[in-house]
Amino acid sequence: MKVLKPWLGCLMSILMLFLLIVPTMAAAAEGSGKTIVVGLSADFAPYEFHKNIDGQDQIVGSDVELAKRIAADMGAQLQIQDIPFDSLLPALSSGRIDMIISGMTPTEDRRKNVDFSDSYYVSRQVIMTRAEDKDKYATFDSLKGAAIGVQKGSIQEGIAKDIEGAKLTSVDKISDVVLQLQSKRVDVAVMEGPVAEGQVANHSDLAISAAQIPDSDTEMAIAVKKGNTELLAQINGTLAELKKTDAVAKFVQEATALNSDEKAAPDNIFSIFWDYRHYYATGVQYTLLLSALGVLFGFVIGLVVALLRLSKLNVLRWIAMTYIEILRGTPMLVQLLIIHYGIAQTFNIEFSVLQSGIITLSINSSAYLAEIFRAGIQGVDRGQTEAARSLGMSYGMTLRHIIIPQAIKSVLPAIGNEFVVIIKESSIVSFIGVADLMFQAQAVRSITYSALYPLLIAAAIYFVMTFVLSKLLGMVERRWSVSDKR
The missing domain is CATH 1.10.3720.10 (MetI-like)
Incomplete structure (x- = not known):
């Protein structure tokens, strides 16, 4: 002192x-070799999720496999950034990532800010609820006035807003949506079909309702920065080749199997x-x-x-x-x-x-x-x-x-x-x-x-x-x- x-x-x-x-x-890192940076939200199994493989945390899933194929066709090294879903578009617009592959739906509002590739997969939306309330919310009309949990910035948020009298709770992570549902802060959750199936398989107190969401089939596409036509053309070229063999559907099946081959950890905090x-x-x-x-x-x-x-x-x-x-x-x-x-x-x-x-x-x-x-x-x-x-x-x-x-x-x-x-x-x-x-x-x-x-x-x-x-x-x-x- x-x-x-x-x-x-x-x-x-x-x-x-x-x-x-x-x-x-940052500039030196950019110049060290051709790298393609992909942004995603790795809490969206089977599309993208964390998994412990050989003692190492890895981000895997069908979208990751798709990103690997695109990077290989471009002769570039793949770099993945795990970012909350509602921060993906700002990251793309600011140039921090080159593309978004995260089960994103090409809505008209999003097209105003970014460009989208051709569709690479079509998914369905479902209603997930507590097992005890499965019959209570068995029809779409029964959702009127219900408290609904969704992921912030997702297409599911837009679907829930159109339900008459719905009271929305939007959170960052799928795991938070599940927690809202389990703690009875919401009545149901709108979720991607395969994502909901993974949650139900690991939570005996959850179930998928029989309620059908009208026109719920939604396309998935890859987002790139506005005006980046060169990258968009390369992506569409890879997608065209993958569609010939229905490879993306196989990626989803393999990722689903990978997600389900290891059961959830014991319900014990010490374990x-x-x-x-x-x-x-x-x-x-x-x-x-x-x-x-x-x-x-x-x-x-x-x-x-x-x-x-x-x-x-x-x-x-x-x-x-x-x-x-x-x-x-x-x-x-x-x-x-x-x-x-x-x-x-x-x-x-x-x-x-x-x-x-x-x-x-x-x-x-x-x-x-x-x-x-x-x-x-x-x-x-x-x-x-x-x-x-x-x-x-x-x-x-x-x-x-x-x-x-x-x-x-x-x-x-x-x-x-x-x-x-x-x-x-x-x-x-x-x-x-x-x-x-x-x-x-x-x-x-x-x-x-x-x-x-x-x-x-x-x-x-x-x-x-x-x-x-x-x-x-x-x-x-x-x-x-x-x-x-x-």
Whole structure:
């Protein structure tokens, strides 16, 4: 605590290096070879889903096989990005992915923003309900006024909206739709036929209703960025060859068999944790990395912004105040989407999902830390500054050696609380596909068909991490306060 200058300079150097190399890293990755990036939502068995094969988590399914065939015909390396379904179109529009193969229906609204390939598969929509209510919702008319669960942004959401008096609950994941149904928050769910069959096969308390949805057969097509005619022509060429042998239908059959050859994990939270512990271990690594870098950069940026906030120059104070108010006054999710999708679309600077997560956590945290630092600096007795200046110390030396060390010491509990918050809020980055703890918990939900237990395990791990951090910060605080008692 005696001299802040060396390590502060080091942190600033790391921050500047990170910000400078982020865009070039993305560009270098692009130039390393021809790669086709496919976006999908891997909770949609048998089309795309997570599966543990030879101890490794893999995304498999009929759409994945289709993507492999397209990439092979193009002579490109396939890269798959697992993204929530309602974020797929923004990812495509911003250029973060080259195509969407995720059981997507080419509706007129979607055609306004993206181009679609020829149809590659026709699916049917069904009504899934609790087994005890199967006869209650046996006809389409019986759905009038019912509470219906659907996946957000899906064609099923549009179908449910057309049901008279329906009360919709739209969620991100199929597993969340199932949880809504099992917890009796909704009466029925509109779901893709094969997807519903997979859920029913793994949940004895669920059933597919006899209710027939009028005109429910829907086509699936591949989405590409608007105007990308070259890629569209290549995709349609591959689809034409596959249709000659009805290959896509075979892909669906094989994926269905692959999905059903391993039954769901035992309905036991301890068994699920142990069987899928490597998923959670990977998630913890990403969460700790995100949190550590978010804390590091947030600390440095926050300290700089706090000093600007206390500057005698009005323009610097205005810049700092604007920075703080904007970041504190907007949701972190909005900031994440702007950084990940908006910057890529507007400035053609593509951060990786990990980089976008780190930047978002850093700047969001820095706004709160800036106000904490400002309060700490203003809380230091002015006599300290006057004494230092009387000894011939410059303003900068006074800040580094006298004011800032005492300020940080006084606000350490508030800083520690912000660090704990960052660990918990880092879960938001799973929304763009970072394989953190929350992302891995969702993957386990998809594999095991257990809607609740994987989340409880994740919650317990988050608690352990934040509890340990709180205790460590408490030890540091007590150690620094020893001198105050002398």
